[in-house]
Amino acid sequence: MTTTTRPGPAVARAVPTDEERRIALRSMKRLATGLLAVAAVVFAVAFALQEQVPWLGYVRAAAEGAMVGAIADWFAVTALFRRPLGLPIPHTAIIPTRKDEIGASLGAFVEDEFLSDDVVLGKLRSIGIARRLGGWLAQPANAERLTAEASVAARGVLTLLGDADVEDVVERLARRHLFEPEWAPTIGRVAGRLVADDRQHAVLDVVLDRAETWLEAHPEAFERMVSERLPRWMPGFVDRFVDDRAHREVLGFVRAVRDDPEHPLRAAVDDWLTEFTDALQHDPATIARVESMKAELVASPRVREFAAEAWASAKSALDAALRDPESELRTAMRQAVAEVGVRLASDERLAAKVDEWVTDAAAYVVRTYRHEIAGVITETVERWDPKETTEKLELQVGRDLQFIRINGTVVGALAGLAIFAVASGVQLLV
Template sequence: MRAPVDPTELSAADLARRTSLRRHKAFATGLLLVAAVLWLVLRAQEEGGPAWVGYARAAAEAGMVGGLADWFAVTALFRHPLGVPVPHTAIIPRRKDALGTSLGEFVGANFLAEDVVRGKLRRAEVTRRLGRWLRRPEGAARVTEELARVVRAGAGLLRDEQVVGVLERAALRRLGTTSVAPALGRLLDRVVDDGAHHGLVDLAAERTHDWLVANRESLLDLMTAQAPAWSPRWLDERVSERLYAELVRIAAGVRDDPAHDARGAIDRFLAQLARDLQQDAATVARVDGQVRALAEHPAVHRSFAQVVESGRTTLLELVDDPDSELRRRITDELAALGARLEDDAPLRAKVDARVEDLVGYVVSTYRDEILTLITDTVAAWDARSTARKVELQVGRDLQYIRVNGTVVGALAGLVIHGVADLLG
């Protein structure tokens, strides 16, 4: 006997399919029983009865035979009819692995062929549709929300001390083993060439001048105190005032004159430092040594987790607020990208080509692995589960074969009996 099905193994959809299958099975079986009962009743009344009884009996008999034959054929797909191991029955359980292989080959030939996938993508106009969807406010907002969820999930990992520890070791170890001086030199060289440091020099000159003005008395007392003991007091004060005034004048000149010699000296110093960081072995070794010492300092290790937590908190605040500047900017940029993808034909063609190449590479490279997923999944199913899964999917439609067998058989029996009567 067939083992009962555990309802906990079935999904809600499978349970609904099972109910429908049972209902259709009952209908097909009931129709077969009706044909059998009619055959028994009419057979007993055929002798001496009216002519139509013979026709009805022949139709019932042929319908019963057709229904039984189709019941046997449908049942033989999934199990041995009545539990009897008739040859060439229980086809799906016996041929499960071969069916899985055939299914994989069918999918590979008809769905995962590179030319088929490329043609489908080309006809689908994926980039145009994506652009049309993105340029709508709700589309761009939806993508922004999904990105925010991804960021939230990633930020949640940063609560784990082990994850933070791995990041700390990876970052600081790389910082301690990589020579950073040449990179710093190239960066500084670029900054000097672009004049990006001039704003910082302006700020430093302004603050220096303001500090000198604000601390006049303290500086005069300090300079006077440094004078030799043998010099007169009045001379010390005059010299200090003169020196202080010169310092203020120089600071004001540097602040106000973009072409001041001091500024040029700073530019030359930074340019030379940039070259030394890239070319001078002693400078490179000294800077890298300081970086390694910094990476190994316990205070840096203690501060890493705090920096990660602060960054995580700031990031979450930005992505959790639907009205944050970050989310608005991302949404606007996505909408602008969507408009370009829909309106800019050359860009769209370029993106379509890249998508086709990417998908084509994935299909051609990993096609066998994808097909192995199908065959291995089917191979992992036991025979009874495989038959049950297939029967739940197609069994309801197969019951119509039984119904048709009974009905068509009855009509065929009626025709055959009529022909026999005509031929005497």
């Protein structure tokens, strides 16, 4: 026997399949019909022999009552699902003919009894959602499962997003937030703060170090640049002397500036940067010049290319990170999920706040959409095929209804026997 298992509040219970229900229903129908047949046979035998054997009158009366009870209850049970013997008897085939009314009544019942504020809020407050969720999330396997599902969903979203649409968004955002505001004042304010904090000294030191390294490694290149500017009629030894002297002087000057924090060149650079950052903020000509450069950049097709390259790079990196279970992104997601679970399970104040948020959200949904939620039941029942609905409901409760036929047979037999006994006793007294 194959069954499905559904978790209950405490233990799992087995739920029969439709085929198992169908087999059980047929078995009960045969049993109930068999009892009716037995009662009919007993009635026929007792009716034929009651003149020769007087006490068979009691058996006949019991069998007669059993048949009446069995037939009456068969009619009642059958009338719920179909017309008995196919006859158009009023108030039969109740389920298929009144399916829509039953669905509407069921929807109203669920709305009034199951979706009421007292029921929903009482249940939510009693189960401790935050602590249960926290305990579940704190388990590494569950954190990994949630992270994996979220990654699959995120990759699905990436697949659905059109590259051209995203590129348009990136381009519009870049134009709106990067190109529409004036650049010069912003650059001037940021650069002014850096200069005020003497951050330019570190940059100048790097430039000087790189210059010294290049001059030491490429003396011939520097000397060639100097020689090309000397007159061609000058003797070669003079060229070499000038080249060598110029190289040593420039190299010495770079080292002197690098080693002396108070070198005049440093002060000159500081003064120039201070004046330039101020001009970027307040000088109309400088601001206009920067805006002109910005306009040329905006008109360049490189903006669109930048948007495409930025999205392609971000999409590729994000997809790879979401795909790899050991990536830094997936690892961080797992850790974040587990940490949230631990906090929810251990922090009473946080758990109480989350429970309150969930309860308030559920209360809002129930109050706002109670009728629509219950309407799903009504609309679903209305869409059901009457025959299919009848069959499914009969599979669910038909087996139990057959006990009504069996009980009717037994009760009818006892009632018939009692009535006959009372009638016989009264007749003897008279």
